[in-house]
Amino acid sequence: MSGKVRITIDGKAIETAAGEKILWAALDNGIYIPHLCSIRENHSPFASCRLCFVEIEGYPGPVTACTEGAAEGMAVRTRSERVDRLVRTGFEMIMSNHRTECGVCPKNRSCALQKIAKERGLRLKPGRLEKLDRNLPVDDTAESIIYDPNKCVLCGRCVWTCKKTGSGTLGFAKRGFDRMVTTFLEAPLGESGCSGCSACAEACPVGALALKR
Amino acid sequence: MNANKTAAMVLDEIRAEALRSWEQMRQKTLIAVGAATCGRAVGALEVAGVFREEIERLKVDAAVIEVGCMGHCYAEPMAFIFKPGFPGICYGYLNEGLAARLVRDFLVDGDPCVEFALAADGVNDFIPTFQDFPRGLVEQKMVMEHCGLIDPENIEHYLAVGGYGALAAALAMDPGEVAKLVKASGLRGRGGAGFPTGSKWDLCRAAGEKTRYVICNADEGDPGAFMDRTILESNPHLVVEGLAIAAYAVGAGKGYFYIRAEYPLAVERIRKALDQAGKYGILGKSVLGTGFGLEIEVFQGSGAFVCGEETALIASMEGKPGLPRHRPPFPSEAGLFGKPTVINNVKTLSYVPYILRNGADRFKETGTPGSPGTAIFALAGKLVNTGLTEVPMGTTLRQIIYDVGSGIAGNSNFKAVQIGGPSGGCLPGETLDTPIDFDSLTRAGAMMGSGGIVVLDENDCMVEMARFFLDFTQKESCGKCTFCRLGTRHMLGILERITRGEGRPEDMDLLLELAGDIRAGSLCSLGKTAPNPVLSTLKYFRDEYEAHIFEKRCPALMCKDLIAYYILPHKCERSCDACVGSCPVEAIYSNEDRIKVINQEKCVKCNSCLVACPPQYRAVVKVSPPDLAAGKEKENDERKSQDNH
Amino acid sequence: MQLTEEERKEAVEKSREILARYDGSRGGLIPALQQIQDVLGYVPAEAMREAAGHFGMPAVDVYGVVTFYNQFRLTPPGRHQVKVCMGTACHMKGGNIIMESWERVLKVKVGETTPDREFSLERVACVGCCTMAPVALVNETVHGKMTPTKVDGLYFSHQLANQQKKEGMPE
Structure with missing residues (x-):
């Protein structure tokens, strides 16, 4: 796992440790990928929130950036029609199950959900889906x-x-x-x-x- | 054990004794009662009890043994009677009276009661054999050959029919050669995904770690599937032998049976089988005297469908909730307790002894080039002959439904076949001639799954079918990942409102969109395949969705909220009160003409009156949409008041 | 649920007895909990605490395991456990009607236990007896081809047996 590899994320050339998860490589280099469940120290990622989808050249479909290790020459794109669709649906599902009361919420303005919505131009309302309050x-x-x-x-x-x-x-x-x-x-x-x-x-x-x- | 002896020689010694007692047993009359769970559910143990009592009472020299299931479950309770001088005769639909009569008439008086015989096991002049049945032409038994014919709790029976010979043969080979042979046979995992078994073994062999495990996945959770249960209950030693060969091939010293909690009899029989194999030196520190050590244990599931997924299965064996994890690493590299682990389905392992005995080429003669061998299907639903069947891969659904299952029961017509359980789909009539194997089913929008086939007729609603499966996956979702936990919940919500008659025009598109995203976005295969029942019904039965949404009508008259029960006045017999008595909520009354009428407000739609109404009247009907009933009643009232005027 | 001091003591003792058969490796957790349930009929809080101590894990994780799997129960079951199969074949052949019939005769909803603790009513995903659909289990006995009248019959035969037991009549 030692040694550096060169990859590109959204066309930007990045040098990172071999095997470093794409999610962290991107975040370290100022490229945002939506994420909730990932913890850097956790070496067997939960991969449960399903928001950090990216496209990797040569892969048949979007994969989660938190589980994919960097390898020499990898070309990653954080946006594509397929990625955006999955992130939008996943986010809608999460919002359908999240009691939204930002006005009185202590996390207002520092909330990861608000950040995802802002970065990806998504709405905090669940859109097509019904609200599922527990x-x-x-x-x-x-x-x-x-x-x-x-x-x-x-x-x-x-x-x-x-x-x-x-x-x-x-x-x-x-x-x-x-x-x-x-x-x-x-x-x-x-x-x-x-x-x-x-x-x-x-x-x-x-x-x-x-x-x- | 003597170090100079080969495994085959050791086995021959063990087998000699088994053969002697087998021959002895066959010299006198033997009654083999099918006593797998299916038989027991309809009184097989009681029937076996009567056989024993009567034999005792009439002092007949005969033995009664309990065997497994040979697949003709529709005719349970069943028994084979082997009487010297007669072919083995199989009797079906037994009850206690019939059992007593067979002992008296056949065993004592020598009249085989041909009128009750289902089939014989050898060609003879008076009773057809199972091979003479239409299904006999379709079926081919590689795995189920001895199911229902030997005592699953007696290792000697298995030994007498050649059991553990494949293990001895494997032990004489290099482990790598065993894996190579299985790879050459093209055997694909029968648990659903169809991954090549030999390749799985190779991956494990290549892993660096020395401690390795093999696990037999017997967590058969698909509703509508009971192949694994039947094999475990009917021929447990076959699976033990398969697992032992797998262990030898990959160099594992420890094996497990992971059996679901709902199969107590299978657990009991596997435990007995392991115990016996240990006593005979077939398992343990030195398998058949070769020095290869193998311990096998049973691990009982605790009731979670998701544990059929291999990473979830491993999690539960490690004492954790059964949450699947991201792959890679695959269990063959890092599985149980982080060690390389091969996990094979019950059926997969059951083919292994056959391949060892007959070679890869012989195995490949059966089936299709991409999916060699046979397939084992559990047939349930609206069929005449339900049960278990083993047919070559590439057999068509039509052959299975009409030749093996003898077609649709009652006066009804075929509508669809649900195959592959919650990860599979519903296929319509036009797909019946597709030869089925792993790949063709996936193309048609279903999945081999584990092999459960439920046949549906025109009284079964396809929207309700989809709702049923989503309700199942939603309840069984582990809840770890977003798409499965919430996605299946939303799909279920939409399907529920459609079956309630509250569907919206945009619902079908929304279902399709969600289905696509859940398939692409879920973490494990439970989530990825959960939308299949919805996708396949939307593809083939869209008209039923439309009827529910736009006309608030259930064409199959199944969705409770969209139907009403109605008594046809011109068919109702004045002197009959059967329906009134059957109604648990007193919703049926006699009007002044003594014609029975249903109070729609009170009716709970329990179907009792429809069942109770004698077949010569058939006056109770279901109507959809429900206000049809009210409309008809109004019509009747109006007509009557006009008549009165 | 409140246990009497005696019940609590029994739960602790039985749990310790069973746990002693397992070394501390966590793979033993689920088999041990299964055995505890076999003996006590359910997994009381005391048993979970004991198991947590034995396997050296936080009690909440034992609770997580117990609440994840269908098989484990946190409260004592009825003396007779009725389980109605809700598999595909049973569903299509009216499993719901069988469930409703049980609910009607026992006067409880699925998942509940009768006030006299005589019966508990549960659903089960599939017992693999699809050819005998619809199917119900009373304790470990599988009853195939169920009908609402068969439900009444099973219930009354149990009531009768109980009554005879109470009156001390043989058979």
């Missing part, structure tokens, strides 16, 4: 953190962080549409043994876990 109770039992599962996009960054630097309180439970970030027995954060380090709020890209103001 109507779960908002948890404000913890001293410094507030958790609104209805805003959660299941990127898993909080769970990762909680296991690395926190108390290992957060995890995923259930499956399918009911999949959620929660605690043991779905106890409120205030009664869950959470250490209150608030690393999760730091990691959350969308304001589902946020510091109390």
Whole structure:
């Protein structure tokens, strides 16, 4: 994996470590690719948000930039009709399941969803799709953190962080549409043994876990 | 074990004893009762019980054994009676009374009761054999040869019919040669995707790690599929042998059966088989005395369809939720606990002994050039003869439905065939003559899947069918990736509103767009193939979608919200009250003419009255759209009031 | 769910007994949970805590596993578990009608347990008995070719058996 390779992203020549994921190579060089679930230190990427699609020359269809390692001579395009269509649909799906209340949201203006919408000219409304609000109770039992599962996009960054630097309180439970970030027995954060380090709020890209103001 | 002996010599010693007891058994009368889950569901164990009691009572020298299923599930409970001096005779549709009669009339008095015989196992003058059936001409048995004819819980039976000979032959070869032979046979994975098995083994062999695993994927989750269950229950040793050969070929010292939770009998029989094989020295520290060590364990699934996907299967064996992960790396390079792992389907492994015994060329003689061998299909739905069948690849759906399945049951007409389960599709009549193999089905918009075939008739609604499968995948989605978790949910929502009669004109286009994006954007094959039922029904049965959306009408009279039950006054028999009694919610009353009328407000559309109405009247009908019923009732009232005037 | 002190103790003891058969490697988690459920009928919170300790993982991850798979239950089941197959063949042959019939006789909805804990009613994806559709299971016994009247019959025979047991009558 050592050694540098030369690739192009949107025509721009870039030198990066061999095997470096395209997503990070692009971001390092000021080229934006939408993403929610990727964590640089995680060497087996979740690849779950499905927003970082790119085209690579010679590949039959768009692939996720977070899983694709750079190889000498690779030609990457971050935009194409197919990529834009997938990103638009994926984003619409996520927005259909995200309680949008930007006006009162602590993440307003620093939200990853707003950034994706702005960069790609997408709307925050789910468009063709119906809203699928999960109507779960908002948890404000913890001293410094507030958790609104209805805003959660299941990127898993909080769970990762909680296991690395926190108390290992957060995890995923259930499956399918009911999949959620929660605690043991779905106890409120205030009664869950959470250490209150608030690393999760730091990691959350969308304001589902946020510091109390 | 003596180091100078070859595996074949060791096996011969074991087999000699097995053959002796097999011959002994065949010298007296033997009753083999089909006791796989399908038979048990309709009373096979009770029938076996009666056989035993009567034999005991009448002091007949005969033995009763429980065997697996030979595929003629429609006729369960079934039993084969082997009486010296007679061909083996198979009796179907048994019940306790018939069993008692067979013991008395046949075993005691020597009358084989030909009127109850289904078929015989050898050519004779009075009973046709299974080969004389139309399906006999189509079927060819490579895997199911002994299913339903040997006791799956007795390793001696398997040994007596040549079992474990392929393993002994493999052990005499270089492992690389075994992989090469399987590769040369062109065997493709029968789990659905059709990946060449030999190549999978080669990938694993090439991996650097020394610790390797082989796993038999028996997480048969497709609704409508029961091939794997039947094989595991009917001939477990065959699969054990296949897995052992795979382990030897790739150099794995540890193997697993991953069996789904819903198959308790399969788990029990595989456990017994492993135990027996261990005792006979066929598994364990030195397989057939060769020094090659192999332990095999059973891992039970916990109820998650997605675990049929190999990376999810591995996750669950590692004690995690069954979430698929991005590939590469493929399990053959980094699988269970990060080690190179070969995962093969039950059917795939069941072909391996055949290939070892008969060679790659013989295997390739059957089937199509791209998909050699046979295919095993589970036939269910609106067929006369449901069950399991093994036919050469390249057989047409028409042959399977009409020759094997004997056509559509009742007075109904064929509409479609659902093949491949939730990842497959619904194919219409015009595709029936396509020879089926992996590639032709994909071209037609379905998928081989694991081989479940559900035949649908004109009473089955295609929109409802699509809704059913999306409801399934949506419930079984692991929820990890956006397109599957939310995409299938949205598709289901749209299909639900169409079946409720609230569909919108733009819904069909929206479904097509979402389907395309879910297929391209999902992480694993569960998500990627989830739209297939919708795509295929939209392609072939668009008119049904249109009827639901634009006319609020279900042409198949199936969607509950779009139908009403109605009693035809001119057909209703005044003296009959069957429907009134059958109604669980008291929605049916007699009017002043003693003609029965349904109170539409109260009716829960449970279908009971339609079933209860005696066939000579057939007065209860379904109508769509539902206000037709109200309209008709109004018409009747008006006509009556005019008559009165 | 609130357990009595005794029930809690039993759950902990049984779980420890079962867990002791597994070394700490995480591959043992699901088989151990399956055994716990076999013995206790469900996986209580105490068992999940014990398993977390045994396998050295956060309790929330055990909860994640238990809630991911259909098979695991967090509450005790009824003494008789009724499962109605909802596979393709059963669906097309009126599996829903069989489910509704059970709901009607048991007076509970799918996923619920009767107040006397006698029956719980569940759906199952496919038991592979498609040729006998529609199919229902009572405990481990598969009943094929179900009809609403067969549902009534099965229910009443269980009621009858129970009544006889209560009255202490043999057979």
